[in-house]
Amino acid sequence: MVSEYLFAIVATMMLSNGLVLAIMSRDLPDNLRPAAHTWQAGTFLIAIGCGLFAIASERPPPMLLVIVNTAFLIGLLAYNRALAKFYGFKASNWLYLPIAVGAFSVFWFSMVDENFQARIIIITIAWCWLMLASIRILARPPRADDSISRRVLLIIFMIMAVFTALRASVFLFSPLPTDFSVTTGASTVNVVTPIFMAVLPVLGTTSFILLCSDRIRLQWEHAASTDYLTGLPNRRTLTQRAEQLFKTAGQAGAGLSVAIFDIDSFKKINDTHGHDVGDRALQHVADILSTHAGNRTMVARSGGEEFVMLLDGPPEQRLEGLRKAVEDAPCKTDGKVLPLTVSVGGASRGPSDADFSGLLRRADRALYAAKSLGRNRVEVSDPQEDGLAAAGPRAV
Template structure:
């Protein structure tokens, strides 16, 4: 198989991958579509560049080679842009700088001072710069994306960049390097194969990256309250059961705080449900600000929130309740041009030997909350076993 045939096969594989991306476009979430479009354009541009290289014997090199390299370099630049879009990074015109520098250089070393070596080094440097930046976008995102496909893409970009540099070095060291990239040398034979790794295997890895993002979004939706961003009731119940076992094993004080917005129905009736939703978000934010890293705050339902607490002693659990109450009360809530003072009632219970399961603890916290409501609201009540104590 000669290099021209290899480029033709690579182009066909790239076109097929670009077509698959186009077919799957509608199935992608709206937020991922701009990135997918950029990746598909990059793949099709790579295919276009390979097609042009297959017909270079029929067209003037001074025209064809700069145009073919324009397609190829713009294609990998689109991959760079696609990854930036995928991770929510802003567009930067500077990503096109390697393209602006490379194409005139390619033309010069074809039409004015013909030099295959110079063209190979320009391609190697430009590809390496773009591949490095693609890898950097992927490397700086491990906190938000731990997918295996991300590491696969990093490996692909690294391999392709290394090959382009190695190709230029080997050409310089070769005793009979040839005069063009279509000469029958082993290096020219494997070049289209390596170049196709990115648009072919890389596209598969990119689709897996999208799939992983969608899976995480579904998991997030299944475990998170859509309005406040706190975890939902199911996660609270599951985690609560786990922490009951951990507290008994390690001898820590495990507590539950139930937080209920006072007169929430009045807020809804007077200002409307939109303001009521904002009030829920406001209180959720104040609760989160009061939590430690190991605490877990969630929305139990309606205007009721629950917080799981692990502390060294009971007084720290009580202190948390009072901290939340004061935090909510001291933060005015704007509603239709007026600052409202929102108050909460809080019921607290800590784990005792009599509690067989998490629901028993939650039930006692609910009894304490009921007491706080009955005694006038805007207060923290704690029930330990059968004793009810006013803490605020």
């Protein structure tokens, strides 16, 4: 009876965790709810299976074994589907195969040709197949979405897969009484099994909830550091990164340059074509700048129609190439071809620049000069000039 009591306890714990996830899922973002609901379904299915074992007799009827094992298999599949939805992976239809084979083997070797060893071998392979599929998802998450909760969940799946294999080994290679049943306390493995069965639905569900919490935190951090329209870093992120680079460049004696790109006559674009077209023009220029900037260059939107770029060397030739890239790629939207140009002001770190703000001010004055001299051109501030004085831009 010990095993039955344990199955009843763990079934109650699983249902409780599933209910907690059901309550919390109502407050999750829309993009996380499908994964949460699928995980919740898996937890309820495994809880139902454990509950059925709890009320089973010492010799459970074969059909009950089929129902319980099928519930376990579908529950493990639901966990895999939940993780696939969470990480945006394509679900594999091959995972229906272990469910079909596992359920049929339990039916055949318990109702038609009773064979405990064959049943254990096949159902163990089916369980491990499904758990290894989830391990594979957890082992290759997106780089920006790595978290401790993911690693904990990965370890839980690995422990469960190892335990499932060891459990089968004990049943296959240890002498068992002729009246042995998986629901009695006659075997130590039977006593330990419900405890381990609770690990994935209880601790795993808690880890999954933390996984969702980590994703929400990352989304908020991304929203706080990113411009919502263009997807580029915002001014706050730019300033933090620029101050760090300014300090590092000073210590290493390396070069640091900054450039400000301003879309010419942007107000006229909004007034003539509307703000929707203006937004698409901003996205178009952002795409060009980020595409042509290179891996070692940071591009950010500082506000309005202005973009700021951090470079690790002299800016002159690179800025002219970027200006021309914008000019040569008009924005095509709503069947219209909208020519775009940018005025660019650049500045390289000089001996008079005490901080990034001074360097940025020189680039801003160079931008003003470029617009005053007719727009669609590049002006670069002389690094030998005083950062607070009226720097003398020079054309490129």
